Amino acid sequence: MEAERVRDVWGRRTPHGADGSWPSRVDQQLLDGVDAAMVTWHQSACVLCSNGCGLDIGVVDGRMVGVRGRADDRVNRGRLGPKGSYGWQANLSPDRLTTPLVRREGQLQPATWDEAMELVVARSRDVLNRRGPLGMGFYTSGQLFLEDYYTLGVLVRGGIGTPHLDGNTRLCTATSDFALKESFGSDGAPGSLTDFDLCDTIFAVGHNIPETHTVLWARILDRLDGGDPPRLVVVDPRSTRIAQAATVHLPIRPGTNVALLNGIQHELVARGFVDETFVQEHTIGLERLQKTVAEYSPDLVSTICGVPAADISAAAEVLGQSQRLVSTCLQGVYQSNQATAAACQVNNITLLRGMIGRPGCTVFQMNGQPTAQNTRETGADGDFVGMRNWQNPDHVAELAQLWNVEQSQIPSWAPPTHVMQMFRYAEEGSLEFLWITATNPAVSLPELHRIRSILSQDRVFVVVNDAFPTETTQLADVVLPAALWGEKLGTFTNHDRTVHLSEKAVEPPGEARADLDIFLDYAARMELQDKDGKPLLHWRTPQECFDAFKEVTRGRPCDYSGLSYEVLRGSPGIQWPATPENPSGTERLYTDHHFHTETDYTEDYGHDLATGASRERKDHVALGADGRAMLLAAAYEPANEQPDEERPLLFTSGRTVHHFHTRTKTGRTPELEMAAPEPWVELSPADADAHGIEEGDLVSVESARGRIEAPARICGNREGVVFAPFHYGYWDSSASLDGSGPGDRPTAANELTMTSWDPVSKQPTLKLAAVSIAKVSP
Amino acid sequence: MKIDHAINTVTEAEQDLADQLERVAGRHGAEHDVYHLGHKQAVKAAARARSLTDFAQKYGADAPRQSDPDPGVMDTLRRQTSELLGRAQAPGLILLRDLQETYLQAQRAEIAWVVLQQGAKACRDLELVEAVTSAHEECETTAKWLRTRLKVAAPQVLAVG
Known part of the structure; x- marks a missing residue:
């Protein structure tokens, strides 16, 4: 079995400088023995992460036989990651449900x-x-x-x-959606993936790009290997590949994002890195924000987050000196403590630095799933x-009229x-x-x-x-x-508003x-x-459904009215808003620095970040944002569950590059399943030592709610932090009685997690649980 | 000058609010957001009362309670009871009643802050004005949270047959 993209996840480099000319590299994967000349190709895009790489589906005699990246697609320029290269084979699985x-x-x-x-x-x-x-x-x-x-x-x-x-999407990108609404007045990524080609600094908070968005990481690697590479500031308790590539890596104690981000803002303010003109003209809320972050000196933040004060200052220095900054968040923010509050602090940093609506400058509140954006747009x-x-x-009345109800x-x-x-x-x-x-x-x-x-x-x-x-x-x-x-x-x-058409190939x-x-x-x-x-x-x-949907988006932020199947067919992907006057779409929102915060237009009147208390219309009017973005202050609050004597460690979960979600597709893809067949538990060397655990020992992890078992991997994560991937359920477990639950071999990370969610986005806090660990006797 | 009266009214109202939030959070342990946020808001209400300690001394008012509301054994018992009853719908009406009562208590505290603020302004005690302003705003937020939660809870309890 040739599994090149499993061995070489990001593929051949095509380095370039900060000139926006990302070269194409076409990746193709066909079943063994297929004659390429016989294949007919059908336009689509990948559905195994939110990057949505443009690809064609190869078909012979009515059967799917492979995929090929689309060289001209604006998202990937032909590249495919491991899940994109192999995951389509799940369609062919003998396990498919074929009858009700x-x-x-x-x-x-x-x-x-x-x-x-x-x-x-x-x-x-x-x-x-x-x-x-x-x-x-x-x-x-x-x-x-x-x-x-x-x-x-x-x-x-x-x-x-x-x-x-x-x-x-509530588990995946509800916080992305809510943070964008809170800060900018509506959902919708402000920037474009091309901003990664142009930036001089990347700020990645809880976003393990190499494993969650492989083709985006290939894009960044091409910058890192080219002339004038961007500097990276990375926040992650784990020593991930992106952390290893960082100029400054902040391996903070899980659950302390807000404290850290307040500390960074404290430094940006104290050291004069604020774009005063931009903030004055295009934002509200500076005074309150300054008052809040004034309390978060690097020394205090250091004690909360467990990282050196000098590193916090160094991170602020890099962000403060950037001329073209792209910030990005993912589940390390969204599924952690104070999710929306933390995501909004990253938006704040973007605004304080005036890094939005210009080439190479934006914030990504990134998505995870391929079509999460549509779940949000369609309501x-x-x-x-x-x-x-x-x-x-008025919005509800408009909808009632469009639906005739x-x-x-x-x-x-x-x-x-x-x-x-x-x-x-x-x-x-x-x-x-x-x-x-x-x-x-x-x-x-x-x-x-x-x-x-x-x-x-x-x-x-x-x-x-x-x-x-x-x-x-x-x-x-x-x-x-x-x-x-x-x-x-x-x-x-x-996740950068690129709309793709996906043909019915088989x-x-x-x-x-x-x-x-x-x-x-x-x-x-x-x-x-x-x-x-x-x-x-x-x-x-x-x-016909698409045409009906177009009508309900007319005049709204996600305006699809200029799109049609005809326009999308053969296109390299088109970013909304796309109107009849501007059918080729819009690369960046807010280029005039006018935000979606007018009371009559805004998607949401907003919330108190600590409690989720809804603002009502009169509250929003009183804010007087009127097209300006909102700087939103939040004090750090400890997570709902803290380690104690009985459960002294913090558990966090995440992804691995070869699997998606609960492995329903990737677990049925031979190359991917072989690359990551079993769950594991990551421990720091100190924690492993303290419990007499060696590499490969079977470890039991227990929280107040449940228990999992998996072999130990001892690696460079933060001491006191236990990690397990969340993909491994029971449909293919020999220990499970009926494929619904664990039997005597629990492996699903969510056996451990707590029923608790962010007060604003209502995203469950899946990345935090107090646990104990023990070696399981063979 | 009767600022001490106004301080006492605030302190009592916030302490009662803290106690009430604490009880309600525990009683509705199966409503996980009410449980977690209720406890956090209880701690904040108690802290707001405490924030007047120096002013109480200055104006000869009663000293606010210095301790946080303690979840303790009663909380565990309440939460366990709530989770045992978690498969029954009857607690829905109790949830509405509890949230409404707590909302009214938060309003009682909120207006007490307004009264104190007026007194502080007239006495030109700018330090007190500043302390009251931020506490008043936080107290309003507690009330808004309860209002938001009630608006979400009521339809399901009242409209489902």
């Missing part, structure tokens, strides 16, 4: 689509009759296409009329469609319900119907024994759309087989259907209508 399954006498058994859908409809009607719309919940993904999400969003908010619709999560404000009655039908009395709250409603019994699409909460949510027990209740009817059996399908009442990427037509948008296996078609079928059977008695969902194809 219905639970009969405790067992999931094959059924026809009619049987399964009639059962789903009967239960829906029953719950709606007895409990009303708030008895119904929907939990979707960051893996589907824009058209799937939009259809679901209209179905749930306009048709069923429940606020209980969220995406697993299939905690947002309202087209980046509308649920608290703004009564305004009161659309739930807008409170924010859309977040998934942890939805599971709480299912736990206490007021939510009896839960439809999960393309996500695996039985591995990805915190405190797994609790999640399994909620999903296992008889009184909660669980429907799951998936392409594979997962830990979650094993607990479902109805399982609906879904078509994957490459088996359906649609669009999706990456037919789905067996009776599997696109989620879009499943939702349309459900809506028809439920007879969901607009206020004139016409079908609420008036489209039948992805293209």
Whole structure:
């Protein structure tokens, strides 16, 4: 098995200076023995991380046989990472679900689509009759296409009329979304990936780029190996590859991001690195911010974060001297303590330095999943469609008009319900119907024994759309087989607002259907209508759905009105906003330094960062931001769980380069599975020594909620920090009884994590738990 | 000068708020955000009362309680009870009642700060004005959090059949 991209994750370098001329390098991967001349190619983009690299899917005789990077694509210029090169083979897996399954006498058994859908409809009607719309919940993904999400969003908010619709983006990039809304007034990455080609400094906070976004790291490596390389400031408790490449690495104690970032801002202010003119003209909130950060001297921060004061000053020095700064955050911020507050501090640094809306200057509140941006834009999560404000009655009225439903039908009395709250409603019994699409909460949510027990209740009817059996399908009442990427037509948008078209290259296996078609079928059977008695969902194809979505984005930040399938077909990817006047899209937002903070336009009136208390309209008016960005102050608060005598270590989880999420695809890809077949636990040499643990020993890690076991890897992480990847559930575990839970070999990191979430973004705090460790006797 | 009265009113209101937040957080341990944020807000309310210690002495008011509200054994018991009842819906109405009562207590504290602030301004005690201003704002935030949480909780409790 030739697995070049597994051995050489980032591939051949194509170095260049800070001139924006990133060369192409076309990567191609075909099944052994395929004659390249026979292959027909179908345009798409990769769905195994939020970079969304442009690629073509190779097909011979109606079968997927490989992928090839698109040389002209603005995201990757032909490159593919390991997951992109090999992960498509999951489509071919013999494990694919090919027929609906219905639970009969405790067992999931094959059924026809009619049987399964009639059962789903009967239960829906029953719950709606007895409990009303708030008895119904929907939990979707960051893996589907824009058209799937939009259809679901209209179905749930306009048709069923429940606020209980969220995406697993809540676990992934809810904080990105909320931090952008808090600071700039709306979601949407301000900058462009090309800013990495042009910058002189990169500030990476809790973002292990080499493993989470491999092609972006290849892009950065080409800068690091070229003339005039950027300097790196990296915040990460682990000694990751990017940390090793850093000018300044700050391996802080997990959970202390806000203290560190306040310390850096303290230094920027104290040492005159603030762009006074920019701040004066284009921001509000400086006075309060200065007052707050004044207390965070490097010495104090050093004691909180456990890094030398001199390194904090050195980091501020590098950031302060930068002329073109790109900052980026990921899960080390979003899934940690004070998530939104910390992400907003990175936005503050961007604003204090005036590093936004210019080439080489931006902040990325990065995404994780390939289509998370669409979950947000279509309102299939905690947002309202087209980046509308649920608290703004004019926005809701506009939506009601576009959907032709009564305004009161659309739930807008409170924010859309977040998934942890939805599971709480299912736990206490007021939510009896839960439809999960393309996500695996039985591995990805915190405190797994609790999640399994909620999903296992008889009184909660669980429907799951998936392409594979997962830990979650094993607990479902109805399982609906879904078509994957490459088996359906649609669009999706990456973390720098680049929209790609993805063609249907092959037919789905067996009776599997696109989620879009499943939702349309459900809506028809439920007879969901607009206020004139016409079908609420008036489209039948992805293209018709896209055209309907375009209309609801017109004039909003994520304006798709200039896009069409025709424009996207053959394109190198187009960044929204793209209007009829400007169909080639927009590389950077806020180039005029006017932000989306007018009260009538803004997507969100904002929150108190410490409690999540919502600002109401009058509060937002009183701020008077009116197009200026917001500098947002936050005091450091310790995490909800601290190490103690019984559990003296801090557990944190994360990703490995060869796997994605809960391995539903990557675990079924031979090259990737071989590259990382087993979970592991990382310990610092000192912690390993203290417990008599040697490399490879089986280690038990225990929190107040659960336990996992895996072999030890002893490496250069911060002392007192224990790490495990979160990918390894039970669908392929020989110890598991039914593939839903651990049996006698628990491996899923979320057995340990706590039911706790950020007060603003409601993103679960998956990266922090107090644990003890012990060697397991052989 | 009767600033001592106004200080006593604030101190009592904040201490009562702290105690109430502490009880409510524990009683609703299965509502994990209420549990964690409730405890944090209780500590902050107690600290706000304490922030008046020097002024209490200066104006001859009662000394604020110096300790944080202690979660202690009662909290563990309350939380365990809450988690045992976690599969029942009846606590929903109790949650609404508790959050409403606590919101009213936060409002009581908030207006007490306003009264004290007016007195401090008229007495030209600028130090006290400054101390009151930041505490008042924080107290308002506690009330806003309770209001936000109530607005989220009420529909599910009241509208589900």
